[in-house]
Amino acid sequence: MNTPMLLTLSVGHVIADIYGGMLPAMLPIFVSMFGLSYGAVALVAAAHSFSASAIQPVLGYVSDRISGKWVLPLAPLVAAVGIIVATQVPVYWVALVLIAIGGLGIAAYHPEGYKAAGYYSGDQQSTGTSIFSVGGNIGVAAGPVVVAVLYAWQAQRGLILMVVPGILMALVLWRLLPRIETGTEVAPPDLKAAFLDIRPILIPFLLLLIIVILRSFFWVSLGTFIPLYAVAELGMTVPEAAAGLLPFLLFSGAIGTLIGGYVADRTSKEGLLLWSLAPVPLFVYVFLHTSGFWLPLMLVFIGGFTVSTFAVTVVMSHELLPKQRAMASGMMVGFAWGISGMGTPFVGIFADNFGLPAAFNALMLAPLVPFALTILYVWLMRQGGKYRARMTVRATPTA
Structure with missing residues (x-):
């Protein structure tokens, strides 16, 4: 089991999923920004849920057929820009599109990340996969806390700072990309x-x-x-x-x-x-x-x-x-x-x-x-x- 690489992937998982964890706490902000009804708020949540979750099997199918490890640095960057910039735009439908794009970033990290985690887990598959998986748990749990702290500090402007972790994580993963392996050597059927x-x-x-x-x-x-x-x-x-x-x-x-x-x-x-x-x-x-x-x-x-x-x-x-x-x-x-x-x-x-x-x-x-x-x-x-x-x-x- 390659613990350093698993921990790196897990930290990437924290950063990718923290943006999904932030969204529920950000919904009241969107209500005040756009004067949304509950139906319109539900559409925000639905757009994120579909793009961040339901589409993952499709991304996984593609990931099984190509060398998709380049997605790993791109995913937290897209998640950060999509979700955070959505809190700064003045138009509802633009925010909706940005949230869906941010959700795609979150979704993209998971299939390739789990595949790489399985490769680095060796003969301790459950332990290694858990190390990777717990990053997502921590990210989702920390998301609402981050929103509360930054919003109390500088309201919506404070949230802009959360673009920085996504950029930094993307740079780290990009530097490590030549060393990252996913075990995909032969194309699946x-x-x-x-x-x-x-x-x-x-x-x-x-x-x-x-x-x-x-x-x-x-x-x-x-x-x-x-x-x-x-x-x-x-x-x-x-x-x-x-x-x-x-x-x-x-x-x-x-x-x-x-x-x-x-x-x-x-x-x-x-x-x-x-x-x-x-x-x-x-x-x-x-x-x-x-x-x-x-x-x-x-x-x-x-x-x-x-x-x-x-x-x-x-x-x-x-x-x-x-x-x-x-x-x-x-x-x-x-x-x-x-x-x-x-x-x-x-x-x-x-x-x-x-x-x-x-x-x-x-x-x-x-x-x-x-x-x-x-x-x-x-x-x-x-x-x-x-x-x-x-x-x-x-x-x-x-x-």
Whole structure:
């Protein structure tokens, strides 16, 4: 395992994803700038979600077929310019286009980054991929804090400073580009052959994708509504909710990612996925029926357990599609995240009709669905060794 290169890629991941983490905190700025309705604000979020997440499998498909490592320095630069300049322009549709372009920068870093991380992980795939993945967790968690600090300092003008990290990271990665390897030496199959390649493991791959989508839906919904719940039900102010609760959830997810990768390399990836989901409903229940010290503690457990298999499921997808790792990463990270985000408005509609406590009681049960599907996945992968045998044959190079 090449730790220095993994750490460099992980820092790049921090910088790329911090701009995505900043966007939710910037939405009130856009409302005041353009006098937006909730529908127009939702369009801003949707443009970013689609360009930053749902398009990643397409970028991954391309990345598997060309030497795309040049994307790594370009991605944080595009993300920085797109997202930050959008806060300075006076026209709504221009800001919308810039946000979508910034989202493409965020999206572009992930497939090539995960592919390079897999190459540098050696025989410790889960640990190495976790080191890379945790950078994204840290970036997303730090984004709202950065907006709060810079906006309190110099309002919108203060945000311009955040172009600098993207430029600096682009320069660092550009200098390192000749030394960066992704392991892409032989072109993978064309589109028709790619379908034939995935067909033997289509059922377990789709099942794993559904598990990841449902896990991501729970995580995104929780992160969206925890601040609202804290204000409406716990009587906190907005700064108290943002600074006193949400960081425990987000940063514990980053720590859980590292621990999960370490454990998965030494035990069973499928077993870790299964048992990381099992206790989460209990933690949510305690969170809803307690106060004081127990509130942030439960968020630490919820975040740590839920996100502990984020990188592990990427590695599992690589094992299923060893010749198309970038596309597999795009499906598990980008597509799953984008699709899961589309379910969050339905939680909001449910809360509007039945109240936030009822919505959280429903969310409390949500991890049980991917838990049940993981049992099915484990059984499927172990029944007669059929899929394991196919994976071994497909991963073996031929003369």
